[in-house]
Amino acid sequence: xxxxxxxxxxxxxxxxxxxxxxxxxxxxFAYLAEDGRSALFHPFLLREIxxxxxxxxxxxxxxxxxxxxxxxxxANDADAGFLHAAWKDYDVWxxxxxxxxxxxxFNPLLDNTSAAHPEMxxxxxxxxxxxxxxxxxxxxxxCEPVQRNRIRKAVKNGLSFEMLTLAEGxxxxxxxxxxxxxxxxxxxxxxxxxxxxSSLARDLRxxxxxxxxxxxxxxxxxxxxxxxEGLIHYHLGxxxxxxxxxxxxxxxxxxTALWAGERGFRHLHLGxxxxxxxxxxxxxxxxxxxxxxxxxxVGTRVNDEVAYAKLVALWRRQQPTPPSxxxxxxxxxxxxxxxx
Numbered sequence: 001x002x003x004x005x006x007x008x009x010x011x012x013x014x015x016x017x018x019x020x021x022x023x024x025x026x027x028x029f030a031y032l033a034e035d036g037r038s039a040l041f042h043p044f045l046l047r048e049i050x051x052x053x054x055x056x057x058x059x060x061x062x063x064x065x066x067x068x069x070x071x072x073x074x075a076n077d078a079d080a081g082f083l084h085a086a087w088k089d090y091d092v093w094x095x096x097x098x099x100x101x102x103x104x105x106f107n108p109l110l111d112n113t114s115a116a117h118p119e120m121x122x123x124x125x126x127x128x129x130x131x132x133x134x135x136x137x138x139x140x141x142x143c144e145p146v147q148r149n150r151i152r153k154a155v156k157n158g159l160s161f162e163m164l165t166l167a168e169g170x171x172x173x174x175x176x177x178x179x180x181x182x183x184x185x186x187x188x189x190x191x192x193x194x195x196x197x198s199s200l201a202r203d204l205r206x207x208x209x210x211x212x213x214x215x216x217x218x219x220x221x222x223x224x225x226x227x228x229e230g231l232i233h234y235h236l237g238x239x240x241x242x243x244x245x246x247x248x249x250x251x252x253x254x255x256t257a258l259w260a261g262e263r264g265f266r267h268l269h270l271g272x273x274x275x276x277x278x279x280x281x282x283x284x285x286x287x288x289x290x291x292x293x294x295x296x297x298v299g300t301r302v303n304d305e306v307a308y309a310k311l312v313a314l315w316r317r318q319q320p321t322p323p324s325x326x327x328x329x330x331x332x333x334x335x336x337x338x339x340x
Contacts, residue, residue: 008107009228010069011043014203018196019045019067028067031093033086038077040086040115043067049100052311053318053335061307063329064094064102068189069226070233070269072106072299075115087117100308102301103328108294109231109269120299126276127293129286131268133261139254147250147288154213154251159220161255162212166201166224169210173197173222173238180238192236208235211256213248221248225256230266232256253289272296300328 009015016028025048033040049061066072075083094102104120106113108128116122131142140148164172174197181190200208204226213221220243224236234256239249257268270289273280302308311331319335327333 007041007074007229008070008110008231009204009207009226009233010067010071010107011041011074012204012207013043014207015069015226016043016045016067017203018199024048025050025062031090033089035082035085038075038079038082038086040073040075040077040083042073042090042115043071044102044104046097046099049311049331052314052331055314055318057311057314059098059307061098061100061304061311063100063332064104065329066103066105068105069235070105070107070109070296072104072110072112073115073117074107074110074112078114080118083115084118090117094303098304098307100302100304100311101329102299102303104299104301106297106299108296109267111295113297113299116299117301120301123298123300125296125298126272127278127283128272128296129270129283129290130292130294131257131270131290132292133257133265133268136258136261139257139261142290142292143254144288147254150247150250151254154247157246158215159246159248159251160214161251162214163256163259164210164212166205166208166210169212169222169224170197170201172212172219173210173224173236176219176222176240177224177236177238179240183241211252211259213252213255215243215246215248218243220246221252223249223252223256225260227265230264231269232260232265232267233269234271249285253286257289269294 020026020028027046028043029046030041030043044064044066047063047065049057049063051057109130113122132138174194178191207227209225209227211223211225212219221239222237223234226233226235253270260268270286273283315331315333315335323333
């Protein structure tokens with residue numbers, strides 16, 4: 001049976017299962033279309049629309065969203081005729097399933113926007129940073145001089161690096177990560193549950209590692225990386241406040257690149273900033289490890305214009321003030337409460 005040419009850890013069944021929540025009506029699905037040697041594969045989350053703010057929604061409406069990370073459809077044939085035909089049965093299924101809209105995150109390293117549904121609107125979201133792992137000398141040369149100085153400083157300060165399995169590393173990583181998110185007042189979306197991490201350790205045990213940087217045996221920084229075919233992705237990370245002066249994250253990313261290169265990985269994808277702003281501080285930090293950029297696209301599509309308009313109008317009645325950022329599936333936001 002033919003299969004799509006490309007794929008990544010973000011396309012795997014195990015990764016999608018992490019984001020299923022049947023109690024909230026969130027289920028993982030995948031659409032596969034084949035024609036001889038040609039194939040299109042599209043994994044996603046199908047979500048019931050039970051309410052908008054405080055208002056209940058009837059009619060069995062649903063929408064689609066990619067998992068957190070970098071997914072999107074993949075195909076082994078870029079022929080427009082094949083892709084047009086491949087998406088036809090998907091359209092029929094969406095209509096029968098009352099799918100109102102779709103929001104898709106594409107994979108910057110796979111450049112898979114060419115496999116997008118022909119009616120999907122592609123939006124350039126942000127640039128991401130990729131380290132080429134050709135050799136230790138190449139990894140070192142990609143770093144800006146200031147970054148190399150900070151790495152040397154970290155070593156001089158006695159910091160040590162270790163790469164651990166998920167089972168070994170998550171007990172160290174999780175409290176550091178959650179503490180960092182709390183300190184940064186991160187959105188609830190980023191406060192992954194401990195159940196999420198235990199499921200990740202069980203179901204993705206061969207596709208993830210945890211990097212730890214210590215000083216005197218005390219962990220100062222830790223990061224979770226996901227492993228794909230020749231690709232390694234920075235997924236989540238955190239550090240303790242009192243250790244920042246030692247530059248632990250500088251050493252962590254650099255040593256991870258060396259570790260991955262020694263094991264045959266071709267690219268380390270560090271991702272982008274916290275926002276699309278080119279001056280984003282997190283993006284600027286990552287950019288000091290490599291001048292190489294990948295482009296992150298998202299895709300939006302309204303399948304049912306009437307239902308979509310009604311859902312957005314229902315949200316706006318509860319929250320007349322527009323949000324500070326543009327949101328496609330606006331009806332998914334929790335309206336701000338007004339008054340006492």
